[in-house]
Amino acid sequence: MRATLSFLLALAWLASLGPSAKAITLLQDDRSIDIFSSSGNSSQAPPAPFADWSVAEQTSMVSTTAFSGSGSGFAASDVGFFIRESVFDITFSAAGPTAMTLTGRLSGDDGAFGLGQAKVSLTQGTGVGSVLFSATGGSGLARNFSFGSTLAAGVYRLRVFTELTPGDATGDWSFQASFAAVPEPTAASLLVGTLLVLIGLGPRSRSWS
Numbered sequence: 001m002r003a004t005l006s007f008l009l010a011l012a013w014l015a016s017l018g019p020s021a022k023a024i025t026l027l028q029d030d031r032s033i034d035i036f037s038s039s040g041n042s043s044q045a046p047p048a049p050f051a052d053w054s055v056a057e058q059t060s061m062v063s064t065t066a067f068s069g070s071g072s073g074f075a076a077s078d079v080g081f082f083i084r085e086s087v088f089d090i091t092f093s094a095a096g097p098t099a100m101t102l103t104g105r106l107s108g109d110d111g112a113f114g115l116g117q118a119k120v121s122l123t124q125g126t127g128v129g130s131v132l133f134s135a136t137g138g139s140g141l142a143r144n145f146s147f148g149s150t151l152a153a154g155v156y157r158l159r160v161f162t163e164l165t166p167g168d169a170t171g172d173w174s175f176q177a178s179f180a181a182v183p184e185p186t187a188a189s190l191l192v193g194t195l196l197v198l199i200g201l202g203p204r205s206r207s208w209s
Contacts, residue, residue, distance in 0.1 A: 023064030024098060024179050026050050027155065030089035033057045038080030050090075057086045070174035073162030075114050081166035086173070088160040094151045097182040102147040104160065104175025108138025114167025120145060120160045120175065129157060138163075138171055150182055 029049040035042045046053040050062045060069030071086030108116035117138030123129030137143030162171030 023181075025093045025095070026062065026064060026090065027093055028091035029062070030087070030091070031058070031060060032085075032087045032089070034083075034085045034087060036081075036083040036085075038082070057084060058088070060088050062090055065179055067158065067177040068175065069160065071160070071162065071172070073116075073118075073164050073171045075111070075116070075164035075166045075169045077111075077113060077166035077168070083164050083166060085162050085164060086171075087162075088173075088175075089157070091155065091157045093155045094153055094179075095181075096153050098151045099180045099182055100147075100149055100151050100177065102133070102158075102175065102177045103145065104173065105142060105144050106135060106137025106173050107142035108140075108162070108164075108171035109169065110139050111168025111170075113165075114169030115139065115163075115165045116169030116171045117163045118161070118171040118173040119163055120173070121158075122147065123157045123159075124151075124154055126155055132156075137173075 026049075029046065031046055031053060033044040033055060035044075044055065052061050053059065057073065058069065058071040060071070061067065067088075067090060069088050071088060073083070073085045075081070075083040102120075102122065104120060106118040106120065108118050110116050115138075117136055119134070119136045121134040122132045124132055132149070133147045135143060135145040137145075158177065160173050160175050162173065164171055
């Protein structure tokens, strides 16, 4: 009887934990290809917010469980100047504790006069926000990066981008990010867990030889 009751309570405890995953919420899509030149500036964006995007300078994917992408930029100076930047920029929110992993590679090469870099930053909060993670690669030195943490409920912004100055400079980036909710025990699960402990501590029958 005790074993049956413990088994049923264990099943109830597992069920009371609720769904094992809560999707993050996508709030704002600021991905772009930005062109600055002596003849004028322009910008290109995905066909729709959070849509899969594939152009010469950037390929990226966004969902409520994962981000991924790669991009490249170029800056030249001959007669006048020309800079083409590739920017991945997504703002999202987490409803509760959410495990996040982020890995990637940043690289760049300086030209005769330019500076070629790629950067990544994760911030919490709106506006400038507080920096949780950042890394830079370039000037001929590639950098692999890795970040893992449990995000608290809140608003976050992930940016991966090139940063160039004219002079035949280049920048490249690639990354993958994943998100998984951390189940939180509910009041019901805590109650059932307590009952399981009490059953385990209850009196036991003994047999004497």
